[in-house]
Amino acid sequence: MTSGAELIGDTETVDGFSNILSGVVKLTKTLSDGREQIVGLQFAPDFVGRPFREESALTAQAATDVSLCSFPRATIEGMLKRSPGLEHRLLEQTLRELDEARDWMVTLGRKTAGEKVASFLILIATYIDPEFDPRSGSAVFDLPLTRAEIADFLGLTIETVSRQLTKLKADKVIEIENNRRITVEDIERLRFRAGI
Amino acid sequence: MTSGAELIGDTETVDGFSNILSGVVKLTKTLSDGREQIVGLQFAPDFVGRPFREESALTAQAATDVSLCSFPRATIEGMLKRSPGLEHRLLEQTLRELDEARDWMVTLGRKTAGEKVASFLILIATYIDPEFDPRSGSAVFDLPLTRAEIADFLGLTIETVSRQLTKLKADKVIEIENNRRITVEDIERLRFRAGI
DNA sequence: GCGACCAGTTGGTCCGGGTCAAGCGCACCG
DNA sequence: CGGTGCGCTTGACCCGGACCAACTGGTCGC
Numbered sequence: 001m002t003s004g005a006e007l008i009g010d011t012e013t014v015d016g017f018s019n020i021l022s023g024v025v026k027l028t029k030t031l032s033d034g035r036e037q038i039v040g041l042q043f044a045p046d047f048v049g050r051p052f053r054e055e056s057a058l059t060a061q062a063a064t065d066v067s068l069c070s071f072p073r074a075t076i077e078g079m080l081k082r083s084p085g086l087e088h089r090l091l092e093q094t095l096r097e098l099d100e101a102r103d104w105m106v107t108l109g110r111k112t113a114g115e116k117v118a119s120f121l122i123l124i125a126t127y128i129d130p131e132f133d134p135r136s137g138s139a140v141f142d143l144p145l146t147r148a149e150i151a152d153f154l155g156l157t158i159e160t161v162s163r164q165l166t167k168l169k170a171d172k173v174i175e176i177e178n179n180r181r182i183t184v185e186d187i188e189r190l191r192f193r194a195g196i
Numbered sequence: 197m198t199s200g201a202e203l204i205g206d207t208e209t210v211d212g213f214s215n216i217l218s219g220v221v222k223l224t225k226t227l228s229d230g231r232e233q234i235v236g237l238q239f240a241p242d243f244v245g246r247p248f249r250e251e252s253a254l255t256a257q258a259a260t261d262v263s264l265c266s267f268p269r270a271t272i273e274g275m276l277k278r279s280p281g282l283e284h285r286l287l288e289q290t291l292r293e294l295d296e297a298r299d300w301m302v303t304l305g306r307k308t309a310g311e312k313v314a315s316f317l318i319l320i321a322t323y324i325d326p327e328f329d330p331r332s333g334s335a336v337f338d339l340p341l342t343r344a345e346i347a348d349f350l351g352l353t354i355e356t357v358s359r360q361l362t363k364l365k366a367d368k369v370i371e372i373e374n375n376r377r378i379t380v381e382d383i384e385r386l387r388f389r390a391g392i
Numbered sequence: 393g394c395g396a397c398c399a400g401t402t403g404g405t406c407c408g409g410g411t412c413a414a415g416c417g418c419a420c421c422g
Numbered sequence: 423c424g425g426t427g428c429g430c431t432t433g434a435c436c437c438g439g440a441c442c443a444a445c446t447g448g449t450c451g452c
Contacts, residue, residue, distance in 0.1 A: 027298070029298065029299070029301075029302045031302065031306060031307075031391055031392065032391075032392045033391070035306040035307075035391075036306070037301055037302040037305045037306045039298035039301045039302065040298065050291070050295075051291070052288065052291065053291075057295060057298075057299070058298065084280040084283065087280065087283060087284065087287060088283065090287065091283060091286065091287045091290060092248065094287060094290045094291055094294060095246070095247075095248065095249075095290055097294055098290060098293055098294045098297060099253060101294060101297040101298060101301065102223070102225065102235035102236065102253075102254065102297060103225070103253070104301060105225075105233055105235045105297065105300060105301060105304055106225045106227065106233040106235065108301055108304040108305045108351065109233045109304045109350070109351025110227060110231040110232070110233045110351055111227075111231075112438080112439095113438075113439065146399070146400090147399070147400060147401095148399085148400095154305070155304065155305025155306055156439080156440090157439075157440060157441080158399090158400080159400095159401080159402085159439085159440080159441085159442095160438090160439055160440075162400060162401055162402085163401085163402080163439090166401075166402085178448095179399070179400060179401095195227055195228075195229070195231075196227065196228045308408075308409090309408075309409065342429070342430090343429070343430060343431095344429085344430095352409080352410090353409075353410060353411080354429090354430080354431095355409085355410080355411085355430095355431080355432085356408090356409055356410075358430060358431055358432085359409090359431085359432080361431095362431075362432085375429075375430065375431095
């Protein structure tokens with residue numbers, strides 16, 4: 001599935017329930033006047049879908065090229081009834097997503113623009129960099145989101161995201177190639193910028 | 197348990213797992229420099245506690261007087277293993293909390309101060325007003341939080357919260373008695389102020 | 393090659409909300 | 423009683439980030 005494709009419509013009934021095999025899925029919510037907020041990013045091998053509810057209050061879109069393994073909703077709910085192990089795994093993922101959502105609430109509510117952008121880079125580094133090791137000081141990765149999507153994730157404007165990235169580059173905390181590829185030599189400096 | 201008491205320490209091991217019988221519990225996260233964000237409010241009959249993890253990344257405090265029914269962590273995890281029904285109930289609550297957290301992320305990231313305060317009042321009205329009926333136009337309730345706590349919930353300062361409440365009062369959207377008791381005559385007008 | 397378009401950057405201006413400070417009302421205490 | 427402290431409000435000022443606009447570089451179709 002190519003980038004930008006819509007997986008779950010906002011008011012449509014959510015039929016599917018999928019397993020991400022590769023790629024990044026963004027979950028967004030939109031206010032009636034068009035303001036948008038990304039409320040979650042999901043990476044392989046997460047589930048996508050909201051069991052036990054007909055209607056999803058959010059939109060799931062592929063942020064990068066994504067490959068999925070999808071089931072109809074009835075199938076998955078039947079499987080959940082029969083297999084407590086699967087339900088347990090779903091509970092574990094949901095608890096993890098809740099922890100992440102709450103972490104992000106702190107970022108949205110209490111951090112400055114610079115801290116938000118640094119926090120975002122750390123988040124992506126930990127998920128994306130194939131050989132990222134928290135103890136090693138460095139990371140290299142491609143941003144899976146455009147500036148506009150980063151802005152929607154951080155509750156900022158695209159201009160502010162751009163300026164903060166430029167500032168991190170000017171301060172030699174990161175390097176940027178082709179607008180997408182980020183190199184962080186010293187992740188501790190970046191973490192410091194994120195307001196811990 | 198009286199208001200302000202701490203239920204779960206930040207770095208301490210979370211031993212307990214409780215059921216709220218009455219009152220309001222606030223879940224907060226704090227940055228190293230003291231900035232604070234309330235990341236969740238829990239009302240009866242929610243569970244409080246983070247199963248399957250030794251360490252909780254947040255602090256749970258009583259916001260009002262609270263009565264609890266507590267179990268040691270081992271007990272609850274044993275019960276969860278033996279009773280899939282209980283685990284299912286926990287999954288349902290966790291999914292609901294995740295939905296709420298994501299709704300709140302939109303409020304934190306994309307709404308103005310006035311919309312945030314209106315959204316907060318609607319949230320409290322739906323949980324607290326004993327005879328609140330969404331179709332009836334009005335609601336009366338006591339705020340379970342101080343201005344400082346509301347500010348920490350909304351990612352604002354106490355002054356801004358105060359000013360926005362004063363403005364809602366001046367515009368006859370709400371009435372305020374004793375700084376705590378709120379009357380909303382026409383909840384639709386308040387909902388309009390919340391940016392839907 | 394050339395123009396159109398899109399993602400991103402950069403500059404300038406403005407305002408919402410933060411910050412600082414003073415003051416009010418009320419409960420509690422000596 | 424007056425003093426003290428806390429929760430809250432109000433006013434004045436300021437700044438971070440939104441908004442508006444111009445520009446750059448890369449990609450695509452012709």
